[in-house]
Amino acid sequence: MTSSDAALSRRSFLSGSACLLAAPTLSAAGSDLRFENTFGETVLPAPASRVVSLGYNTQDALLALGVLPVGIRYWYGDHPYGVWPWAQHLLGAAQPTMMTGEVSIETVASLAPGLIVASGSGISEAEYALLSRIAPVLMQDPAQSTYGSPWDVELRRIARATGTEARAETLISAVRNRFAAFRTAHPGWQGQSAVCAWHDGGQTGAFMGGDTRARFLAELGFTPPERLSEMQVIDGFYTSLSPEDLSPIDADLLVWISSEERAADIAGLAMRRTLRACAEGREVFCDELLAGAMSFGSVLSMPFALDRLEPEFAAALDGDPESIVPSARAAGLLR
Template sequence: MQKKPLFLAALTLGTAAAVTVNHERGTLNLSQPARRVVALEYSFVDTLVALGVKPVGAALGTAGGDRGTPPYLRDRVQGVTVTGSRAQPSFETMAAARPDLILADAFVHGNVYPQLSKLAPTAAFQSRRGSLDDLNAQTLAIGRLVGREGAARQLLADQRSLLAKARVLARRNAPPFVAAVATPGSLTVHTSGSFVGSFLEDLGRRNQVAVKDGQTQYEISLEGLVALNPQTLVLFTAPDERPITETWKTNPLWQKLAAVQRGRVYEFSRDNWTRGRGPIALKLMVAETIQSRLLQDAAPPTEFGYR
């Protein structure tokens, strides 16, 4: 069961142009829809672009170990001022952009929220640790904040239709999956409360891993993965990295995994799947899920099979 987002409604105030939005840090009142928006998470950039709004600044930098803009977004953010990275936003660059709205991540930017609020009105959402429901609620909230509520509702309606069509392909009673991001140094499982974990559940597959101690994502070892022994394993990797699972492949424990023995290890780009988390990324994810044969619990084709 996906958790309900905290910010379910935005109400008009005294005039038709004024908006109020509830978010993770309280209530944000704007006298009129925002025109100059700085986005500090890729999901916000994705959503703004999908709504036809180009941000005046975005955290697209690579400081602090960030990989930078996901490939699918790069052409869409040409000319946007880089306001540092997600982990290390530049207050000077943000101030120079003269925003009338900052979109922040409640998890990543929690400690600097007071400083952000001094620069401009700031709304904080659970993007990095949010579920599909959370991200959809953000799309609607952002649409209201920038005066594009109608466009946001249409995006969500189109998305529901797309997901419903894909869901028809899901094999009934297919074994549950474990989904995880594999970097060179760690394996992080994405639970039923994460974006990708809840997304795949919405498409008709069951997530084997539930939220743990309030964490929608957490690291596990090879031994921890063996303890789960998934019959279906979904990995998110980067094309320019050697994930830790490559090392694990030489370990007999890896070869004992049911998913490995069944040939049901699927691989997707973590740049597009776990970092974008917006309406544009979701369309790519639906297409790749169908192409991978994951919904049917069939062996993946070469381009989506773990090598």
Template sequence: MKWIAGLIGLCLSISVFAFPVTITHQYGTLTMDKKPLKVVSVGQVDHDDILSFGVKPIAIRDWYGNQPYGVWPWAQSALGDAKPVLLDPRIIDYEAIAALKPDLIIAVSAAMDEKEYQKLNAIAPTLAGPTNYEKWTIPWDVRHLMIGEALGYSDLAQQHVATLKQKLQTIKTQHPEFEGKTAAVAFYYNKQPGAYASKDLRSQFLISLGFVIPAEIDQIAGDAFYASFSEERLDILNNDIVVWLGSEQAIESASTAIFRQRMPFYKNHKEYFTGDLVGGAFSFFSYLSIQYLIDEMVPELSKVTAP
């Protein structure tokens, strides 16, 4: 991951501390008078963004995956030898956070309610998610820009976003086989299949590459960011490619062979299985993990969709 080393060097060479800063979020405003030195990450994926600016949080809310200090491989170089406190992923542990005496709490992706925000903000200035976005649907660039500004790296955040968007556009141009192909990001949960709606971040990644998410999935999802249906309706996934969130073994264990194996996408080998690591990058969908997806996922998508 040569881009990680370059990123760290860039962060160390650029110091843009435009304080004071005031940021509007869904529950009010955050004002920081000076650069925060003790940052706690409460949002499930916010630590990826924090680390991308060369800032090492003193505590991280461990989401899932049993990774060292809650940090996945695409961000471990940025963490270095730091050993942040791991916070309980199931709850917001106010006592543990207060004991750390943070200067700033970042909770952009925490999907918290206003009462939870008020409790955190009473401990230290807290950055909640942006307005006008549903839970779990905050775009990676919006999150990155907010966090960058709070940390004093607004200019660098804008540079990150512009560079990665250009890279995604280049990837799209290099892979005309993606353009207009229908795709579904599918999963099994409690033995029931489903697919993510077009507003989900994983689907948004495919859309950015030129794929199209079928309208039927959005119709079934309604206001939710995913659609669930019975195995008898696996035909909903009959697209040019099905991207399964999980390993092939996990999907085969969860699914009923008689249904899946009669589907055209199965017979025509139009399935891609993310496995745990790429699936983690897909779910985090951060500035750092998207670059991992470009390296690891895009070539596999090309193999499946190639004529």
């Protein structure tokens, strides 16, 4: 659908569906649930159970909380209903409507939600205003960037809007315990430098402190390389590097967030071979599934990533330049 088609369909929809867009009747102010957000305030008369998920990863939080979304926004990957393997068991037999590309106001309205979760969706203020005439729209906290809400902050926010706070605290404690157990099991890794990098379309970059992937490494006790920390952050979550100088990502542990299709491009990256991490076998390669788990950075995907990354990190950080990191060998990153 073109932008002009989308605008036309929205105008037609608004003129012909006033009943669907009528503002909900709110209960007494004292019992309302109120959330400050990027575009104003979201008000819910009561916790919602019928929910549309427009954030690119918010389906994970909802499923973890026991809320089956009636609609899910597709991000990427070839997975049923946009739900990745770490969450499929929670979807069960449900068949939510999957939305791709630009948010369709008509589709959202047809699902008759009591709540629209749009944290990390990237919708505009105009789209927020339209959607708010269908149902309350939960955006990220105004203190957070569009895609930068910490996983636990986001989970608690969604839990409060769906009346599942107790479940959220149980989930948060379980994941925190997993991170703590990892740090305890690997005291020698604490304080070592680590970075999640990417290479796509001839451009190389790294994910910065406000990003889910960088936060994941921080939760494990790693720190970013000093030179990387000094670089400018773009859109609150990443930075790009000069093709002639990749030294800002030369860390004790270099994690490539990528896919099988891009492995050859990374392997052939000339300046990568100037990095000590490359020469000493301290690179870990994340295929699309593992890169997806890191990128979702959710209460469900992070334990999935931990299980698979621990042996990879162990091979990369064992102090033996001759040891082989399985994922690096599979991706063709070895000399």
